[in-house]
Amino acid sequence: DAGVIQSPRHEVTEMGQEVTLRCKPISGHDYLFWYRQTMMRGLELLIYFNNNVPIDDSGMPEDRFSAKMPNASFSTLKIQPSEPRDSAVYFCASSLEYGVDTEAFFGQGTRLTVV
Amino acid sequence: QQQVKQSPQSLIVQKGGISIINCAYENTAFDYFPWYQQFPGKGPALLIAIRPDVSEKKEGRFTISFNKSAKQFSLHIMDSQPGDSATYFCAAKKTGRRALTFGSGTRLQVQP
Numbered sequence: 001d002a003g004v005i006q007s008p009r010h011e012v013t014e015m016g017q018e019v020t021l022r023c024k025p026i027s028g029h030d031y032l033f034w035y036r037q038t039m040m041r042g043l044e045l046l047i048y049f050n051n052n053v054p055i056d057d058s059g060m061p062e063d064r065f066s067a068k069m070p071n072a073s074f075s076t077l078k079i080q081p082s083e084p085r086d087s088a089v090y091f092c093a094s095s096l097e098y099g100v101d102t103e104a105f106f107g108q109g110t111r112l113t114v115v
Numbered sequence: 116q117q118q119v120k121q122s123p124q125s126l127i128v129q130k131g132g133i134s135i136i137n138c139a140y141e142n143t144a145f146d147y148f149p150w151y152q153q154f155p156g157k158g159p160a161l162l163i164a165i166r167p168d169v170s171e172k173k174e175g176r177f178t179i180s181f182n183k184s185a186k187q188f189s190l191h192i193m194d195s196q197p198g199d200s201a202t203y204f205c206a207a208k209k210t211g212r213r214a215l216t217f218g219s220g221t222r223l224q225v226q227p
Contacts, residue, residue, distance in 0.1 A: 004158070031213050043159070043204060043217040056214060091158050095213065103149075104215060106158030 004107035006092050012113045018080040021110045024073055025094030033093040033104060034067055034077050043091070049075065050097070082114045118142055119207050121218030128225050134192040136221045138205035141186065145207040149215070150179065150190050153202045162203070163190070195225045 005024040013019050025032050033048040047057040052069045060067070064083070069075040079086055089111050093104040121138045128134045138148075149164035165172045165179040165188065172179045178191040192199055205218040 033214060035217075042219045045214045045216070048214050050213070056212075093158070102213075103161045103164075104213075106160065108156070108158050 004092055004094055004105050006090075006107035006110050008110060009108065010111045010113075012115065013082055015083055015114055016081045017114075018078065019082045019086075019112060019114075021077040021090050021092075021112070023075045023077070023092030023107060025075070025092070026105055027073065028096070029094035029105075030097035031095045031104075032069060032075050033095075034075070035091040035093065035106075037089045037091060037109070038087075046077070046090075079112075082112075084114045087113050118216045119205060119218040121205050121221060123221060124219070125222040126224070128192075128195045128223065130195065130197060130225055130227050132195050132225075134190075134195045134199070134223055134225070136190045136203055136205070136223070137187065138189065138218050139185075139187045140207055142207075142209065143186070144209045145216075146210045147208040148179070148181065148188050149206050149208075150177075151204045151206060151217075153204065153220075159204055192223075195223075197225045197227050199223060200225050 007022045031050050034046040035043050037043050045059045047060055047067045048055055049069045067077045089109045091106050091109045093106040095104045096102045119140050150162045151159035152162045153159040163174050163177045165181050167183050170181050176193045181188045203221045206215040208215050
């Protein structure tokens with residue numbers, strides 16, 4: 001398996017523009033997570049899904065952020081409109097449902113820069 | 116509110132030395148404590164994990180020590196190597212949830 005695949009790897013956009021980040025989880029995994037990493041706040045959970053259903057979106061910072069998982073093999077994180085403070089590395093991760101200590105596998109991240 | 120506190124922020128160790136990173140938590144609902152390793156430009160990857168019913172877990176050169184009463188756990192890297200230079204995150208998971216809460220990270224540099 002190729003692992004969790006995120007695209008694009010890098011994104012530079014102007015303030016006010018819409019940004020869409022994409023994630024393909026590992027085939028067969030039931031959970032999908034979106035995390036944001038910044039120097040100031042470290043790794044923060046934004047939202048996670050179980051079987052394509054959002055379970056906890058309490059980490060989504062504002063209404064400008066939205067996430068969808070239309071099927072088991074694809075998820076998007078959208079920021080509209082984007083702001084400079086959204087600049088960060090966004091990670092997607094996936095894991096299996098069964099097993100108490102299941103490992104979360106991370107993608108390589110999308111580095112977002114909003115200018 | 117930082118639920119998992121990690122220290123130090125950065126650490127420099129000589130090759131062959133022992134690297135020690137510490138974490139503390141408050142929430143007794145945490146039931147799983149993994150450590151993740153992250154290299155520049157990569158996503159975090161699971162290194163080793165422990166549950167609170169064990170006080171120590173060892174995998175190769177990496178050991179987790181867990182003190183349930185003190186609500187603290189630590190990562191020990193024995194015989195540290197330059198290839199261990201990375202950022203290390205402790206994390207914790209609450210019972211009934213799948214999402215991890217991460218510490219702030221420790222940047223480890225092992226000098227040759």
